[in-house]
């Protein structure tokens with residue numbers, strides 16, 4: 001009879017420290033095999049074979065393998081679709097239990113449900129835990145027991161509920177001797193999966209204390225690069241949200257607030273799943289008559305709208321996979337309002353380009369900017385990109401960095417005139433929204 005093992009399946013929780021599923025797996029009493037699947041269901045759909053997110057995951061997985069090897073163990077890695085992998089694992093191993101962390105996106109929910117059904121058909125329990133946020137699902141509800149759709153009362157309730165219990169780390173290190181002892185066949189190369197590395201650096205995992213201390217004062221100025229750049233690490237779980245929230249609590253209420261926005265959008269996705277299927281949070285916004293001009297969309301994607309702050313943001317993202325938060329708001333608002341292009345086109349473009357792409361935050365950000373979201377910017381508030389530039393890039397340093405030809409003749413004229421576009425957006429939005437009250 002083969003030895004019984006417990007499997008901890010990593011997905012967007014790529015670390016061995018302070019990790020809920022791993023902690024519980026290590027306490028199961030069986031040797032723990034740590035598993036990662038390069039999921040072809042996701043990878044085969046990526047257009048860009050130099051997608052840096054795949055490179056980041058590959059780098060991280062390789063580091064995890066090395067760390068596990070230092071404990072006499074190894075990382076079990078597959079490049080396949082999850083269900084066939086699990087069918088194979090069931091034949092190869094005597095699996096006692098499987099541990100995972102919750103994932104709130106629709107694809108992941110369906111994937112986990114299918115794996116659960118398969119495992120349960122063999123009487124193997126699949127345990128799932130909250131790990132990627134401080135509060136999820138029904139943990140923060142209004143007094144009436146309803147989910148919040150407005151951020152400020154949500155954040156108040158979040159802060160009233162949080163205590164050391166929720167922020168405490170899972171001391172996985174204490175149980176590292178429980179790792180399965182042995183080796184597996186290694187991590188496939190990026191090339192064997194038909195991807196290529198660019199070799200550019202990723203944001204550091206450590207944030208200097210000074211960055212958090214000065215966050216409130218500097219975070220809105222894109223030229224200062226004064227935000228934490230934790231988003232890619234939070235996306236793939238290479239840092240622990242609990243550790244970050246403790247730091248934020250100690251050093252900066254403003255920074256903590258941003259982490260709460262992240263939890264807020266996760267619970268919006270959980271409670272209002274219609275946003276998962278391409279719908280506006282507020283259904284009347286699905287009646288907007290978008291112009292959807294393809295040439296204008298292309299100009300926006302390429303950073304050639306003639307609005308320097310918009311163009312700088314788009315070029316920053318195209319070049320680095322990152323865009324500063326304020327500029328995400330400006331570029332998104334510009335697409336949905338100035339150009340009247342369906343925000344879902346922009347959402348999909350960001351999804352392709354952002355290293356930190358996360359469905360809940362991206363959809364939340366886009367619906368906020370387009371006015372259709374839960375706690376959204378009102379439809380008649382149309383950002384003026386020139387005023388935004390004056391306020392948040394007063395010396396033009398950010399714009400100069402990304403649009404060096406700004407003063408030259410080949411820089412395009414504005415694609416639309418601001419006042420005309422603003423008026424057009426307000427009229428179009430009003431027509432859609434007003435129908436509701438008829």
Ligand SMILES: Cc1cc2nc3c(=O)[nH]c(=O)nc-3n(C[C@H](O)[C@H](O)[C@H](O)COP(=O)(O)OP(=O)(O)OC[C@H]3O[C@@H](n4cnc5c(N)ncnc54)[C@H](O)[C@@H]3O)c2cc1C
Nearest residue numbers: 227228229230231258262325328356357358361362365366
């Ligand atoms: C249109 C639009 C699209 C966006 N798409 C994404 C996305 O795909 N992935 C993503 O992680 N964030 C997204 N954001 C939110 C925000 O812009 C990024 O989280 C932030 O710019 C990442 O940089 P940072 O790590 O330096 O953030 P910091 O300012 O240092 O904030 C710390 C962390 O707080 C969280 N956070 C901050 N602001 C928000 C917010 N508004 N909503 C949710 N979480 C937040 C992030 O996890 C971030 O890493 C989007 C915002 C907009 C307006």
